[in-house]
Amino acid sequence: MKAIGFKTSLPIKDAGSFIEFEIEKPKPNGKDLLVKIEAISVNPVDYKIRQNSFKDKVQDKPKIIGWDATGIVEEVGNEAELFKKGDKVFYAGDITRPGSNQEYQLVDERIVGFAPKNISTEESAAMPLTSLTAYEILFDRLRLSKEKDAGKSILIIGGAGGVGSVAIQLAKKLLDLKVIATASREETEDWCKNLGADFVVNHKNLVEEVKNAEFKEVDFILDFVDVNEYWDAFVQLIKPQGKIGSISDPTEPVNLKQLKGKSVSFHWELMFTRAMFQTEDMIRQHEILNIISKLLDDGTLKSTLNKTIKGFSVENLKEAHALLESGKTIGKVVLKF
Known part of the structure; x- marks a missing residue:
């Protein structure tokens, strides 16, 4: 499967700031879901980690970032109880694990919600984090x-x-x-x-x-x-x-x-705390995302999507990061796969 990552921290305009590569599709175990990603959004945490992870060094294995996604559950782990194959979900993920800049992603079901039904995939992907x-x-x-x-x-x-x-x-x-x-x-x-x-x-x-x-x-x-x-x-x-x-x-x-x-x-407040430390109330994020989903579906909340870029590619991911780094973005930027 295709993934996009980086081996060293470079300015976004540099040719090597992101690279495309192939990896094996993972298998879910325990409470993990394997999600086929349909859309992702970019947050300031993405470019901050890209800029600061590997200064003055090059990793052998590319790092995959990205903490917002909407997709379809492809497979569930042996301890997963909240979702089944075919469910449409949205989530922000876990900063300690590979992110959403790949075609399939493993994510713990306790930090995943059912995606809204009455808005588009792109509008949904803008919202989790x-x-x-x-x-x-x-x-x-x-x-x-x-x-x-x-x-x-x-x-x-x-x-x-x-x-x-x-x-x-x-x-x-x-x-x-x-x-x-x-x-x-x-x-x-x-x-x-x-x-x-x-x-x-x-x-x-x-x-x-x-x-x-x-x-x-x-x-x-x-x-x-x-x-x-x-x-x-x-x-x-x-x-x-x-x-x-x-x-x-x-x-x-x-x-x-x-x-x-x-x-x-x-x-x-750090949204990643519950997942990072596997807190006793980690499932609270599942509950919050389901509340947000209902609020989006009934119109109480509006999606903050403001720009959609079509196509999961190095060029498009660079464009999204450059927009955020400019400090002039309003709302959210989403990549539709």
Whole structure:
């Protein structure tokens, strides 16, 4: 079967940044599913790992990345109970295993959901990683609920990005929060408003912009961009006893002591944690993806697909990575096999 990977970390324009090769189709054991992939999407984690995995060295065996896919179950392991051959599924996978940039992939059924039925394969493939991340940070990390939090305010940094685009919708539709999203271009502002943001502010003057939107402070903050860059603003803007959640990778220490006076809590979210550590509640991702699937099917959520590239090839995967590296993408980029 065909796979695309890399043996060394190179700029995306370099001829060797991705290579195509053939490998044997794997066999599922235990709780694994063998999935014939129909579409994948690209996330920032993809290019970050490609850029940093093998600096100044060359591997004998290519590394296969990619953490979003929609496909059909081809075969199930001897301990699999949730799916059967022929089921259409979607998932984000496990960062410790070969990714979705191949024709067939093994994935643990506990982190797989039934794909939505009422939207296209491409629209479905855009959603798993970002939906899991947004859902987990809101409901599993910050532990928000409509019953106790409706009407409170939430500031979302990076509203037009993949995770932000889902978080806006979940915060508005499921939690009934007052949503403030950051964006700095007309097209990203429109994107955020169309997804349900009540206010859109420019991240370049964050404190001033939020206060101009008539919020002295906010109850919750979600950082999907850079916790170091905005930390001082977060300290100013968060309400006493508020909550801050982040998915970004700090390059410098974060001074949590600055939150003590307000008794503010800080929460990390990494979508891969459950699969990486085989946590007792690993099946929670199966449950979340099934919730997301139903929300997409009934129209509560909109897919954040914004660009489809047809054909699984080195050239097309390079194009997708280049788009994400530009920092100008809105929503998600999907490759249709």
